[in-house]
Amino acid sequence: MLVHEKLGIYKIRLPLPIKNLNHINSYGFKGSEGWYILDVGLNTEQTRLAWRKFMVDHGITGKDVKAIYVTHMHPDHFGAAGWLQGLTGAPVFIGSQERMTWQKVWQNNPEETVNNLVDMLISNGVPSHIALAATKDVNKMTALSQPIPEFNSIEPGRMVQLGDYSYRVLFTPGHSDGHICFFNEDFDVLLSGDHLLPRITPVISLWPNIEVNPLNSYLLSLQDNHHLSVKLALPAHGEAFANVKERILELQAHHENRLRLMKGLAAGGATAYSICQQVFGENLDDNDISLAVNETVAHLMYMVYLGELEVESRNGISIFGDHL
Numbered sequence: 001m002l003v004h005e006k007l008g009i010y011k012i013r014l015p016l017p018i019k020n021l022n023h024i025n026s027y028g029f030k031g032s033e034g035w036y037i038l039d040v041g042l043n044t045e046q047t048r049l050a051w052r053k054f055m056v057d058h059g060i061t062g063k064d065v066k067a068i069y070v071t072h073m074h075p076d077h078f079g080a081a082g083w084l085q086g087l088t089g090a091p092v093f094i095g096s097q098e099r100m101t102w103q104k105v106w107q108n109n110p111e112e113t114v115n116n117l118v119d120m121l122i123s124n125g126v127p128s129h130i131a132l133a134a135t136k137d138v139n140k141m142t143a144l145s146q147p148i149p150e151f152n153s154i155e156p157g158r159m160v161q162l163g164d165y166s167y168r169v170l171f172t173p174g175h176s177d178g179h180i181c182f183f184n185e186d187f188d189v190l191l192s193g194d195h196l197l198p199r200i201t202p203v204i205s206l207w208p209n210i211e212v213n214p215l216n217s218y219l220l221s222l223q224d225n226h227h228l229s230v231k232l233a234l235p236a237h238g239e240a241f242a243n244v245k246e247r248i249l250e251l252q253a254h255h256e257n258r259l260r261l262m263k264g265l266a267a268g269g270a271t272a273y274s275i276c277q278q279v280f281g282e283n284l285d286d287n288d289i290s291l292a293v294n295e296t297v298a299h300l301m302y303m304v305y306l307g308e309l310e311v312e313s314r315n316g317i318s319i320f321g322d323h324l
Contacts, residue, residue: 097178125271174218
């Protein structure tokens with residue numbers, strides 16, 4: 001689907017086998033010398049068929065693909081990159097900070113990362129059997145990210161070519177440690193990845209061995225990007241939107257309200273799991289529990305760093321409160 005004629009941007013909507021998130025938008029940039037791709041979906045049969053169809057429909061051969069870019073390391077964004085790199089021979093680029101995080105978290109010892117995630121959930125009050133069930137999808141997503149591509153690093157602030165036009169690489173951490181966006185200054189078009197989404201709020205969660213205050217990073221990123229004169233944002237999920245400044249204000253207000261609510265629930269002392277159940281409900285499925293608890297921890301730790309809450313360990317369980 002052509003979404004910007006002058007820039008030659010096409011949207012490829014790829015299916016995702018994830019509850020409450022059934023697609024990802026990948027983007028192809030047509031240029032006089034070939035094609036450039038941003039984000040690629042999971043390595044599933046449906047994704048591979050969709051990419052092959054797109055290439056056939058547009059007369060694209062493997063050698064026509066000049067480069068593949070990835071906004072961040074989450075499997076729905078880079079999962080098929082290794083397969084697509086094998087098909088085309090194109091280099092795969094990811095932000096330099098994200099590459100280091102990916103190597104630390106996933107490349108070196110993915111089993112240890114999953115075990116650390118289980119331990120982190122348990123230490124925040126999640127019963128052990130629920131914590132084990134809540135992380136089983138992590139292994140599934142890891143399997144759907146094989147083979148791993150050969151990553152190349154790109155630095156924030158530099159200009160990269162997508163199609164026949166240049167885009168500035170913006171450093172937008174928060175949703176992930178080294179998330180990047182791409183901004184075309186000729187037509188004020190932003191490829192926003194998961195940093196800015198039109199309807200849902202990007203997940204801001206605390207994971208083991210990475211950024212210790214992701215919500216602070218995200219709020220600073222929103223503040224930094226509020227000055228951009230974006231006429232059109234092309235997100236990784238949902239439809240294109242133009243009201244970027246308004247959306248940033250909505251996201252800031254959302255987190256302010258969430259912080260206020262959680263601070264009240266933590267008064268007197270509570271675990272992140274108990275607060276999570278009061279905020280998100282008690283009928284979450286396994287995958288949602290992991291996301292919701294980790295997002296709750298991110299908000300609580302943000303207030304700890306501000307000095308608004310305290311945290312202490314009681315028998316191996318973290319308790320948050322205003323006067324412990």
